Amino acid sequence: MTRRVVFLYGLMLLVLIGVGFFQSWNVAFGIFNLCLISAVMALGVNMQWGYAGLFNVGIMGFTALGALTAVLVSMPPVQEAWAVAGGDLALSFLCLVATVVAIVLARRMVPPAFRMLVTAILVVAGYFLIGVFFLPATDRIESIDPALSGYLGGLGMPVLLAWPLGGVVAAGAGWLIGKIALGLRADYLAIATLGISEIIIAIIKYEEWLSRGVKNVTGIPRPVPYEVDLVDTQWFVDLATSLGATDINEASSLFVKFCYGLLFIVVLAIVMWLAERALKSPWGRMMRAIRDNRDAAEAMGKDVKARHLQVFVLGCATCGIAGAMLATLDGQLTPTSYIPLRFTFLIWVMVILGGSGNNWGAVLGGFVIWFLWVEAEPLGNWFMATVTAPLPDDSAIGAHLMMGAAYTRYLLMGAILLLVMRFAPKGLIPER
Amino acid sequence: MEIANAFALLANFVIVPATAYGAQLALGALGVTIIFGILRFANFSHGELMSFGAMVTILVTWLLQMNGIGLGPLPTALLALPVGILATVAMAVLTDRFVFRFYRKKRANPIVFAIVSVGVMFMMAGIIRIVIGPDDHSFADGERFLISYGDFKKLTGWDQGIAIKQTQVVTVVVTLIVVAFLFWFLQKTRSGKAMRAYSDDEDLALLSGINPERVVLIAWIIAGSLACIAGTLYGLDKTYKPFIFLQILLPIFAATILGGIGQPVGAVLGGFIVAFSEVTVTYAFKRFLAYLGPDGWAPDGLVQLLSTDYKFAVSFVILVVVLLVRPTGIIRGKVI
Incomplete structure (x- = not known):
């Protein structure tokens, strides 16, 4: 930790405290929590871009997968849906497995000339076979009480379990995509x-039996107490009054945000510790060697493709964890809010501003950019008000x-x- | 008779819309492929450049409409298009001057270019949303149909009609003119030959005395014009929505890679293949098959391969298949 790092982190903290004093502590803690989630995502992108030089613009998809996992793990199961459609779903899953096995076997046995043709025929045949069981099953699920449920529900387990699981799901998707796309040109x-x-988001948006789609899943169970319960709890009321709180409702909402913040800090610390350890290990040096000179690393006997796949999966997993955290904080899954401008390109700006290749930089970038993203609105209002000040009040252009x-x-x-x-390509905290 | 009806149905719902959409994608992909061929990077800001061009055209169209100037049966936007093209070219050349040229001088990695183009995309998205707002705008005017569904039925006496919208005709005609002009330019003129030489082998082109800055300037002028035309046509045919231009990047990239990166012919081909696959795969063939089958018979399901929600997924699947099977594209692209 150099003096520069301490200085920049201190400055960021001061700014957040300033928000607490000048706007409100609720706003400050709200920003802080989302900063923490952004920082976790930025760490994930930093692994892929900073360590390995992989340009992944699908962050949003992996984040959404993590969020979906939060729903699938924590929401109570809809027994009725399983009763009417469980059998057919199992059958369609079996058909899927059978199709995959058939394709793998066929590709081994058929001579190379026909391989493409046979694969294509098997894919189409399998698609229709699955549809026979799958489509009626989903129709039945979606017709159960569509206003309130109409989906399969989840496993009804504690939501904290969804955080690591979200990482696992995103890692699985990352492995599949990496297998296809890595090893090709960077762009x-x-x-x-x-x-x-885009496809992952489309699936979450339109497969209502799985995620309720655009009807959104709300009320994901929380890992922290609810405000309404806190207000009625004696020890909390005592604590709040002894701390000198005037408004018990505000105090409870602050307390909830504080609890979330603590949980997120723990996750960030774990991810950060692991990331730093990895970067300083021989593995991290190898990754950077591959990034800086791929051919030389390959000549030294490093399996570039396998290492890239490894780091790609790790980065995706980190984004998945952040997605599950985000869904937990929001308490809901709203597929329409997962837009690339926010979840992909914003995270990229964070990593590049903070300093690609430096974990401390990525985390700082996450804080700074999220803060600016939130505060840009009042700032923009102020800016536009200043610009339009000379115009008359009823001017159409001003409005x-x-x-x-x-x-x-x-x-x-x-x-x-x-x-x-252009001017500081190494970022705020350059790579050592 | 039945066959005629089946054909009319298919033409109305698949062939006509897919042709117009394919023409729009082809124009977009041409712009991307030319930048890919000359500057060798994936330009993520191309979608917003299209949006910018369409926005300027819309603003000028409104101005013309307010003053009562129109083209009769043709959309007023055609009259406004030259202004839009000028503005878009200016925008493209300015971004090159202030952003991309610095990295070109440094011979930066293509990924750096791509990331920088994301920054340009952000800024353009901001400007567009501040100037025209995030809402939908419909700016097509003039005659609505070349031939409407009802007229066609009356004319032929078939059960099914084919409606051809004026915007679809305009799209296809404009695309034909633009593409013909572009290929003439690339094949016959000195500058076009210089561009192709530069795209084939940069060092060799430099040795033969081709001025790289001039080639790059022409590339941006072409890309800007194509972007403006593509964006305006897309906005005319559907409606103008600022956010759609980020989504449309995907089919455009798919068309570019499918055709072979840096290959103008490939880009046009790719655009039409992507458009036709998107529309065909999401079309329900139930009524089409019912016409072809025996009397009174109809298939049980909708006979739809994918629901229309997954339109954008089709272009991605095409992309993956191309990357796996023939990463160089149909017409062998030079960059791999």
């Missing part, structure tokens, strides 16, 4: 990952510009990215 990986994340104020955040993010890339 191909970018385009392919952008595509896969129009005020409407666009919220979008100055895109301008700001783009400007930060371009300026950092």
